[in-house]
Amino acid sequence: MTTLKQAYRFALDQRPAQERGCRSHAGASRFAWNWGLARCKERYAAERKWYSAAELHKMWNAEKKADPALAWWPDNSKCAYQEAFRDLERALRDFVKSKKGQRKGKRLGFPKFKKRGKGSDSFRLTGVMRCDGSTVTLPRLGTIRTHEDTGKLASEIEAGTARILSATVSRTAQRWFVSFTVEAGRDVPGRHARPGTAIGIDLGVKTLLTGMDGEGRVIAVKGPKPLRSALRRLRRASRAHSRRQKGSNRRRRAAGRLARIHAKVASVRADALHKATTELAARYETMVVEDLNVTGMISNRKLARAVADQGFGAARRMLAYKTERDGGTLVVADRWYPSSKTCSDCGSVKAKLTLKDRIFACDQCGHTEDRDLNAARNLLHLAASGAESLNARGAAVRPGPAGHAVLKREPGTRKQRGKTGTASQQCEAAA
Numbered sequence: 001m002t003t004l005k006q007a008y009r010f011a012l013d014q015r016p017a018q019e020r021g022c023r024s025h026a027g028a029s030r031f032a033w034n035w036g037l038a039r040c041k042e043r044y045a046a047e048r049k050w051y052s053a054a055e056l057h058k059m060w061n062a063e064k065k066a067d068p069a070l071a072w073w074p075d076n077s078k079c080a081y082q083e084a085f086r087d088l089e090r091a092l093r094d095f096v097k098s099k100k101g102q103r104k105g106k107r108l109g110f111p112k113f114k115k116r117g118k119g120s121d122s123f124r125l126t127g128v129m130r131c132d133g134s135t136v137t138l139p140r141l142g143t144i145r146t147h148e149d150t151g152k153l154a155s156e157i158e159a160g161t162a163r164i165l166s167a168t169v170s171r172t173a174q175r176w177f178v179s180f181t182v183e184a185g186r187d188v189p190g191r192h193a194r195p196g197t198a199i200g201i202d203l204g205v206k207t208l209l210t211g212m213d214g215e216g217r218v219i220a221v222k223g224p225k226p227l228r229s230a231l232r233r234l235r236r237a238s239r240a241h242s243r244r245q246k247g248s249n250r251r252r253r254a255a256g257r258l259a260r261i262h263a264k265v266a267s268v269r270a271d272a273l274h275k276a277t278t279e280l281a282a283r284y285e286t287m288v289v290e291d292l293n294v295t296g297m298i299s300n301r302k303l304a305r306a307v308a309d310q311g312f313g314a315a316r317r318m319l320a321y322k323t324e325r326d327g328g329t330l331v332v333a334d335r336w337y338p339s340s341k342t343c344s345d346c347g348s349v350k351a352k353l354t355l356k357d358r359i360f361a362c363d364q365c366g367h368t369e370d371r372d373l374n375a376a377r378n379l380l381h382l383a384a385s386g387a388e389s390l391n392a393r394g395a396a397v398r399p400g401p402a403g404h405a406v407l408k409r410e411p412g413t414r415k416q417r418g419k420t421g422t423a424s425q426q427c428e429a430a431a
Contacts, residue, residue, distance in 0.1 A: 002188045005165075009179040010136065011147035012169075021141050022169055022176050026121035028076040030114045032060070032084035037111055040092065053089040057082055077140040083124040083166075106295075122170035129164045129180070131157060136178055138167060146178075153180065161185045173263035174256045189327035192285035199284040200379025202339065202372045203292060203315060205306040206358070209276055210372035212380050213284065218373060221276045226268035227309040234261055269311050273318055281322035288379040289316060291335040303355075333382055343367055344377035 014022065039059065040050040051059070060081060064070045073081075091111040097103035130137040131154040137143045156162035162184040169178050199213040208223030227234075237258040244251030280287060294313045298304045323330040333339065340360070341350045345367040353360070353371075360374040361367075369377075 002186050004184055004186050004188075006162075006182050006184050006186075007179055008150075008153050008182055009177055010150055012136075012176045012178055013145040013147050014176060018141060018144055019176065022171070023121065025076045025080045025123045025125075025141070025169070026171065027116070028073070029080045029084045029123035030116065030121075032081040033088055034113050035060070036085050036088045037113060040088070050089075050092055053082075053085040056085040056088070060085070077125055077127075079125045079127060079139060080123045083126070087124075120170055120172065122168060124166055124168045126166050129167050130154075131180075136167075138169070138178070141169075144178075153182065156182075156184060173259035175263075186325075188325065192327045194283065195285055197284045198286040198288075198380060198383035199280065200288045200376045200381070200383055201280070201319075202375040202379060203290065203310070203312050204372045205303065205310060207372055208272070208310050209280075209315070210370075210376045211280070212373060212376040214380065214384070218376075219280075221272075223310055224268050224272050225309050226265040227305065230261055230265050234258070234265075237261055269309070270314070273311055273315050277315060277318040277322055281319065281326045281328060285328045286331065286383045287319060287323060287328065288331045288333055288383040289319060290337070290339060290375075290379070291332045292316075293335060331383060333379060337382075339375040339378045340371060342374075342378050344369065344374050344381070 012018075012022075036051070036056045039056065044050055064073045088111065094103060095108050095110055098105075098108035125139050127139045128137075129139070131150040132143075133151045133154060134149060135143050135145050136150060153162065157164065162182050165181045165183055167178055167180050169176060171177075197214060199211045199219070202210045204210060207220050209219070209221040211219035213219070237254070241251065241254040241258050244254050292312055294307065297307045297312075320330055338349050341353045342348070343350075343360070343362040343365065346362060346365040348362060348364040350360075350363060358371050360369050360371050
């Protein structure tokens with residue numbers, strides 16, 4: 001039995017009074033963030049350091065009782081204020097790490113003040129929370145009906161195999177959701193249900209997923225491309241919103257219609273990705289995917305919309321945690337591995353291959369094949385190499401092709417079951 005953190009998200013069907021309570025809590029969380037950020041900036045200007053979340057909470061407890069203008073604070077749960085201070089402390093800490101180069105990812109800016117109506121409304125709660133089939137019970141907000149059934153989580157809590165750590169209530173497109181962070185005990189298999197199975201997966205803008213497995217089966221998931229389908233409605237809704245007078249009720253209603261279309265697009269995309277990645281993780285023990293530079297691809301104005309519509313980054317994240325959950329292995333090919341330019345038959349690499357070339361034609365052996373299928377077959381070769389010829393300390397056992405050296409101490413090998421890693425171009429090509 002392994003203890004894992006898992007999230008359960010449910011849509012809320014609130015009464016008007018409960019919705020007003022959620023808006024009040026979101027406003028309290030936003031006020032606490034702005035209040036704490038102002039105090040931190042004042043102290044930094046004088047002492048060159050910030051307050052911690054505990055110090056801010058202590059100062060808040062003293063000021064909220066002394067200032068008559070803050071007499072409204074008891075209307076909301078104390079957790080809304082506490083968690084806002086903790087979020088602020090985390091944001092300041094991440095900003096410092098990012099500035100020093102100790103944090104991966106995009107460079108973070110200094111935390112900003114939050115403005116009402118800008119961004120999403122959300123707040124986090126801790127304490128005693130319950131689920132009962134069709135309802136959830138939250139501190140100060142009481143019992144709220146849910147749109148989906150919560151019976152699975154309720155049964156796990158009753159059986160003692162799960163425990164709610166916190167709940168984040170957020171608003172998306174004028175609808176409120178609650179997301180529970182749950183500490184649950186899971187039986188993670190020591191080995192995949194279908195050992196020895198492998199597949200190479202190529203992500204593309206024409207076809208979302210193109211896979212080739214060890215038995216020669218081709219798996220193709222076209223993807224719904226929800227943004228392209230909704231583009232006409234989005235343009236009309238966006239124009240209608242821009243024509244409304246700022247601050248008017250008609251502009252508010254137009255913003256709601258626009259937000260609902262965006263929310264539906266995101267939901268359709270996430271549903272398709274979840275279904276495809278869940279099936280692949282359950283069917284194959286070893287999967288090889290490309291380490292795509294999604295940020296760089298989105299910066300290309302000719303590719304940005306198509307790449308964002310497919311959701312490459314989300315697909316990669318889902319495959320990572322689902323393979324670990326099912327006892328499989330995810331191998332990530334090196335970013336510079338030419339999977340599309342390499343001939344899957346003879347191994348020669350083309351000097352140039354444009355995006356318009358949908359059929360791969362080898363200049364050496366004359367082999368022709370669909371571009372995505374050829375890339376998936378090359379990635380499958382990496383899966384066979386990682387499964388059979390790599391270990392934690394040694395290099396590839398098989399002799400590699402001419403011009404390809406091997407590297408030692410490679411991550412992402414077979415021995416790191418349930419882990420994700422990066423397989424280098426040179427080492428993995430020695431199949």
